[in-house]
Amino acid sequence: MQIFGSNELIEDVHKRELCIGCGACVDLCPYFKNFKGKTSQLFPCTLEQGRCYAYCPKAEVDLNELTRKTRGVDYDGSPLGSYRAVLAARARNNMPKVDVQGGGTVTALMTFAMRSGLIDAAVLTDRQSLTPVARLVTDWENIGNYATSKFMAAPTISALNLAVREGYRRIGVVGTPCQMTAVAQMRSNPFGKEEHSVPVSLTIGLFCNWSLDTRLLTDHLSKKLDLAGIRKMDIPPPPANTMVLETDNGRVEVALSDIKPLIPHTCFICMDLTSEFADLALGMFEGKPGWNTMIVRSDTGAQIVDQARKEGFIETADFPAANLKHLSKAAADKKDRSLRTLLRRELINNENGRRAAVRIPPEVIKNILK
Numbered sequence: 260m261q262i263f264g265s266n267e268l269i270e271d272v273h274k275r276e277l278c279i280g281c282g283a284c285v286d287l288c289p290y291f292k293n294f295k296g297k298t299s300q301l302f303p304c305t306l307e308q309g310r311c312y313a314y315c316p317k318a319e320v321d322l323n324e325l326t327r328k329t330r331g332v333d334y335d336g337s338p339l340g341s342y343r344a345v346l347a348a349r350a351r352n353n354m355p356k357v358d359v360q361g362g363g364t365v366t367a368l369m370t371f372a373m374r375s376g377l378i379d380a381a382v383l384t385d386r387q388s389l390t391p392v393a394r395l396v397t398d399w400e401n402i403g404n405y406a407t408s409k410f411m412a413a414p415t416i417s418a419l420n421l422a423v424r425e426g427y428r429r430i431g432v433v434g435t436p437c438q439m440t441a442v443a444q445m446r447s448n449p450f451g452k453e454e455h456s457v458p459v460s461l462t463i464g465l466f467c468n469w470s471l472d473t474r475l476l477t478d479h480l481s482k483k484l485d486l487a488g489i490r491k492m493d494i495p496p497p498p499a500n501t502m503v504l505e506t507d508n509g510r511v512e513v514a515l516s517d518i519k520p521l522i523p524h525t526c527f528i529c530m531d532l533t534s535e536f537a538d539l540a541l542g543m544f545e546g547k548p549g550w551n552t553m554i555v556r557s558d559t560g561a562q563i564v565d566q567a568r569k570e571g572f573i574e575t576a577d578f579p580a581a582n583l584k585h586l587s588k589a590a591a592d593k594k595d596r597s598l599r600t601l602l603r604r605e606l607i608n609n610e611n612g613r614r615a616a617v618r619i620p621p622e623v624i625k626n627i628l629k
């Protein structure tokens with residue numbers, strides 16, 4: 260893994276417009292802050308190597324090295340990454356009733372994980388008006404307050420930096436694939452220093468095809484509605500082609516063609532649809548409202564699913580083969596599309612001194628491109 264400092268982070272990530280504002284570099288030091296979805300450096304720093312660069316999911320990410328560290332296998336570019344099982348899942352009776360996005364599996368699993376002592380803190384995402392906000396939650400009763408999807412890129416991982424600073428030792432994190440990549444890099448302790456240890460016990464990743472730029476979306480929607488009155492947002496599966504906002508004054512639909520120009524460019528170089536570095540990955544179950552698709556990737560993930568099922572927090576069912584084929588195709592398409600953009604923009608496996616956003620073995624590139 261190549262590690263540089265904050266000057267290179269600005270050159271490689273901010274100036275190339277690759278920053279997704281994940282929050283991994285925020286509040287590590289006094290210099291990087293996030294305001295309304297944008298991460299900025301307040302003052303220059305002269306360190307030649309920093310955790311800001313090492314943790315960033317958009318700078319010199321060596322997917323083979325990271326997959327070996329996380330899963331013990333090579334990165335092979337397969338559409339869904341390495342996994343043990345794909346299931347249908349939803350929250351069950353023992354889970355307190357809260358408003359959730361799909362089946363509520365994420366909230367049920369995080370609540371169960373904290374109630375049972377697997378985690379002592381949860382890193383979640385809240386929303387103030389349209390601005391997504393990182394939250395550190397330490398009471399299981401409060402986890403449900405931060406359910407539902409905020410479809411804007413969020414600085415969630417800054418709350419993990421806060422949790423580490425506050426001394427939590429068994430942290431659970433929910434986040435998008437880019438955030439899960441950052442967390443995997445943090446857990447790998449790139450500098451090998453005891454004081455840099457990031458004690459994460461559970462990661463629940465979300466599926467994500469793209470997110471929206473908070474500032475652009477705020478400008479766009481503030482012309483149409485009162486942002487403070489938004490209660491919930493949803494992007495129903497095709498053929499809906501809309502974003503649906505539930506507001507104090509009723510339901511508002513916005514055409515996807517109007518909001519797609521608000522997707523940050525960096526989402527178009529992102530090859531991960533299904534949070535390949537998480538213990539568990541959750542998405543919607545297309546065609547079965549009230550259920551989630553759940554990918555079980557690790558021992559930790561399998562154990563928590565098993566226990567939560569036994570304790571009546573979630574239920575699971577078989578995931579139909581036709582849906583799995585559809586999901587794999589969507590994931591393969593995202594990899595293919597993004598890899599082509601990475602190649603076109605010369606952001607992958609660069610030699611000759613130009614630093615890369617992503618590194619993967621050349622033979623894997625051939626496997627991904629159809």
Ligand SMILES: Cc1cc2nc3c(=O)[nH]c(=O)nc-3n(C[C@H](O)[C@H](O)[C@H](O)COP(=O)(O)OP(=O)(O)OC[C@H]3O[C@@H](n4cnc5c(N)ncnc54)[C@H](O)[C@@H]3O)c2cc1C
Binds near residue numbers: 358469
């Ligand atoms: C930007 C974005 C894009 C998505 N795209 C897809 C997609 O293309 N296909 C698909 O199947 N699913 C997608 N999802 C996931 C989906 O919307 C649900 O989050 C997922 O199915 C889990 O449902 P649930 O009912 O278990 O979630 P809930 O129990 O309601 O919990 C949702 C969790 O997500 C966290 N969260 C909310 N917003 C964010 C955010 N911006 N960043 C990080 N964490 C957040 C909350 O803290 C909460 O813990 C996306 C989610 C996001 C945030």
Ligand code: SF4
Binds near residue numbers: 278281283315441
């Ligand atoms: S770590 Fe996240 S917030 Fe920081 S520069 Fe990288 S993408 Fe942006």
Ligand code: SF4
Binds near residue numbers: 279412437438525
């Ligand atoms: S598409 Fe990728 S970079 Fe964009 S928000 Fe989703 S996971 Fe992050």
